[in-house]
Amino acid sequence: MKSKTIILAAAVGLVAGAPLAAQAGPKEDLKAFREYFMKRFPGVPLDEFANGVYAIDAGMRSEWEQMEEFPPYELGLDVGKAEFYKKFKNGKSIADCFPNAEKGIKQNYPYWDPKRKEVVTLELAINECRKANGEKPYKWKTGKLAAVSAYIGYLSRGKRINVVVPENDPDALAWYERGKRFFYAKRGQLNFSCADCHVVNAGRRIRANLLSPALGHLTHFPVYRKKWEAKGTGPLAGFGTPHRRYGGCNKQVRAKPFKAQSVEYRSLEYFHTYMSNGLPVNAPGVRQ
Amino acid sequence: MASTIKMRATERNGVVVVKALMSHPMETGQRKDKKTGKKIPAHYITEVVGEHEGKRVMTAYWGPAISKNPYISFKFKGGKKGEKVRLSWKDNKGQSDSMEVAIR
Amino acid sequence: MTVARRTFLKGTLAVGAVGVAVGAGLLAPRRVLAAWPKSAFEAKSVQDALKAVVGTDLTEASGKVKVKAPDIAENGAVVPVTVTASIDGVDAMAIFVEKNPQPLTSSYELSPAALGFVSTRIKMGKTSDVIAVAKAGGKVYSARKEVKVTIGGCGG
Numbered sequence: 001m002k003s004k005t006i007i008l009a010a011a012v013g014l015v016a017g018a019p020l021a022a023q024a025g026p027k028e029d030l031k032a033f034r035e036y037f038m039k040r041f042p043g044v045p046l047d048e049f050a051n052g053v054y055a056i057d058a059g060m061r062s063e064w065e066q067m068e069e070f071p072p073y074e075l076g077l078d079v080g081k082a083e084f085y086k087k088f089k090n091g092k093s094i095a096d097c098f099p100n101a102e103k104g105i106k107q108n109y110p111y112w113d114p115k116r117k118e119v120v121t122l123e124l125a126i127n128e129c130r131k132a133n134g135e136k137p138y139k140w141k142t143g144k145l146a147a148v149s150a151y152i153g154y155l156s157r158g159k160r161i162n163v164v165v166p167e168n169d170p171d172a173l174a175w176y177e178r179g180k181r182f183f184y185a186k187r188g189q190l191n192f193s194c195a196d197c198h199v200v201n202a203g204r205r206i207r208a209n210l211l212s213p214a215l216g217h218l219t220h221f222p223v224y225r226k227k228w229e230a231k232g233t234g235p236l237a238g239f240g241t242p243h244r245r246y247g248g249c250n251k252q253v254r255a256k257p258f259k260a261q262s263v264e265y266r267s268l269e270y271f272h273t274y275m276s277n278g279l280p281v282n283a284p285g286v287r288q
Numbered sequence: 289m290a291s292t293i294k295m296r297a298t299e300r301n302g303v304v305v306v307k308a309l310m311s312h313p314m315e316t317g318q319r320k321d322k323k324t325g326k327k328i329p330a331h332y333i334t335e336v337v338g339e340h341e342g343k344r345v346m347t348a349y350w351g352p353a354i355s356k357n358p359y360i361s362f363k364f365k366g367g368k369k370g371e372k373v374r375l376s377w378k379d380n381k382g383q384s385d386s387m388e389v390a391i392r
Numbered sequence: 393m394t395v396a397r398r399t400f401l402k403g404t405l406a407v408g409a410v411g412v413a414v415g416a417g418l419l420a421p422r423r424v425l426a427a428w429p430k431s432a433f434e435a436k437s438v439q440d441a442l443k444a445v446v447g448t449d450l451t452e453a454s455g456k457v458k459v460k461a462p463d464i465a466e467n468g469a470v471v472p473v474t475v476t477a478s479i480d481g482v483d484a485m486a487i488f489v490e491k492n493p494q495p496l497t498s499s500y501e502l503s504p505a506a507l508g509f510v511s512t513r514i515k516m517g518k519t520s521d522v523i524a525v526a527k528a529g530g531k532v533y534s535a536r537k538e539v540k541v542t543i544g545g546c547g548g
Binding site for chain 1: 464465467469
Binding site for chain 3: 303344351364
């Protein structure tokens with residue numbers, strides 16, 4: 001066991017300089033990812049990347065700060081809080097499934113479950129909690145599910161993202177690598193990859209929109225978007241989970257979106273969140 | 289039913305700042321229902337009243353150009369911590385809601 | 393309006409002239425009846441909306457009225473606007489979007505205890521000046537700020 005570890009470490013050490021070399025693992029990817037963005041946006045403190053475009057554009061930041069005087073998600077967050085503590089028919093509640101929520105737990109999601117051999121996201125865990133207690137699962141991507149996830153995220157504010165890809169677990173690494181490939185693969189009629197917009201062209205405009213850096217992306221999810229609020233009704237309409245946004249982005253490059261909690265999106269979320277390891281949770285976030 | 293108003297009133301240096309968020313569609317009456325093609329009837333808050341210890345401080349007259357899930361903030365002098373601030377709204381359909389908080 | 397004033401000053405209180413003066417808010421107290429200012433909200437020009445809500449479209453551009461709003465709005469449906477009037481005795485304020493079909497978004501009546509301050513979020517149909525007015529001592533002060541509204545792009 002010990003000798004295997006040493007050999008693995010040596011192999012990694014040999015290619016430490018090359019960012020996307022074949023032998024590079026998650027830790028090396030993370031280091032290269034951070035270095036790239038800190039070089040692209042000098043003067044932006046690392047933690048500030050949690051605030052996306054508002055970290056790199058003063059005008060947009062000013063408008064965001066006006067919204068932050070009383071964030072529009074507050075009424076929806078109260079609904080999420082009520083749902084979190086509301087008793088099921090069997091007397092339990094979502095809170096019972098997440099006993100450490102008040103100490104902050106969002107930073108640990110998504111996580112690798114070695115028994116099930118799959119990645120579990122916070123939204124998946126919330127709905128599995130409901131099913132395990134005889135309740136109907138929420139609809140994915142928005143509404144009460146997003147509000148509960150937003151509340152759990154809110155309780156975790158300031159905690160540093162800590163997604164784990166266990167070493168010596170090839171299955172976990174496979175999910176991470178699948179997510180990484182998704183992120184860098186071109187798709188859709190517009191033939192864009194996530195990286196095309198959010199790595200290569202981060203900070204530039206696509207039509208009238210400023211492209212946010214991928215570093216820090218999932219720290220502020222679920223998001224509360226003005227666009228979604230305008231389309232829907234009620235205090236929850238603005239909320240959206242990562243998979244809601246993934247679907248929207250895929251549609252925008254004219255690619256077929258995947259289903260919420262699909263293997264593809266969970267893999268992507270696993271890689272994507274890992275790339276923000278160390279950054280503070282700042283959820284839910286008000287966005288465009 | 290849960291309140292449609294979330295409000296905070298904080299006093300500093302003799303000035304009370306009131307901030308409130310309301311849950312309301314603020315429908316302009318110009319949007320068309322995508323399925324029926326008919327205009328969705330106008331439904332918006334027309335009046336918001338702010339009171340301090342029963343005395344009216346501010347009256348806002350709103351039209352449909354105020355955003356959905358509207359926000360308002362106003363300031364007044366002479367309020368002390370613990371005293372009550374009340375915010376009430378009414379809309380063009382005769383619906384209304386009200387909320388009272390203590391100044392912090 | 394000018395004719396009505398001259399008539400009044402001459403002491404000839406022709407009924408028609410007084411009626412106009414009252415209608416324009418020059419004689420009547422600001423709030424005879426607490427009512428939603430329908431004609432102000434229906435007015436299609438800033439001038440007409442101003443006359444209906446503060447009694448005049450003659451305003452003094454003033455650096456003491458500050459309009460805080462984004463240079464480029466993220467979303468025209470939710471544009472945060474904060475108006476601060478550093479003037480004593482502000483009893484009324486109003487916010488207009490010049491290029492909206494009906495420019496008046498809102499008007500505010502302030503008690504003597506209230507400061508000349510209001511913050512809200514408004515809908516803008518397109519790039520336009522946001523005009524704020526504050527009435528104090530019978531005079532109307534104003535300021536304007538251009539806010540760009542874009543159609544958006546991939547994310548918007």
